Amino acid sequence: MRKVKISFGILLAGLISGCSDGTVDGRWYTQAQVERGSTVFDDNCASCHGSNAQGAFNWRKRLEDGSYPPPPLNGTGHAWHHPFDMLMGTINQGGAPMGGQMPPFGNELSRDDQKAAIAFFQSKWDKRIYDAWFERSGM
DSSP states (O other): OHHHHHHHHHHHHHHHHOSSSSBSTTOSSBHHHHHHHHHHHHHHTHHHHOTTSOOOTTTTSOOTTSOBOOOOOSSSSSGGGSOHHHHHHHHHHOSGGGTBOOOOOTTTSOHHHHHHHHHHHHTTSOHHHHHHHHHHHTO
């Protein structure tokens, strides 16, 4: 009976930890990146994009200055249309090239922190959205 309990405990621990390559549901990022990304996002992105990456209320409607409000990054906006390199470029260069006001974070965030922020908001994407992004981006 003791061996059964130990075996069950090992099996349960393996299932909980994922027992895989460390990625979340077979995605490109790890749970550690999502957790780090949560902090990075909260500290640098949430004030504009929302704590759940939900974006501004009327994000599709131009502001008086002609720029766009912060879009949702949680899979309900257009971020999933952009390949990984473009997402990284937007973080580095800011949103001005795409008609937004997002400041550049290239000198503020390390490359690992930028990737973690992407991991965080992509972790909010449902499987259908993530799979469409993955296929589209050629990762």
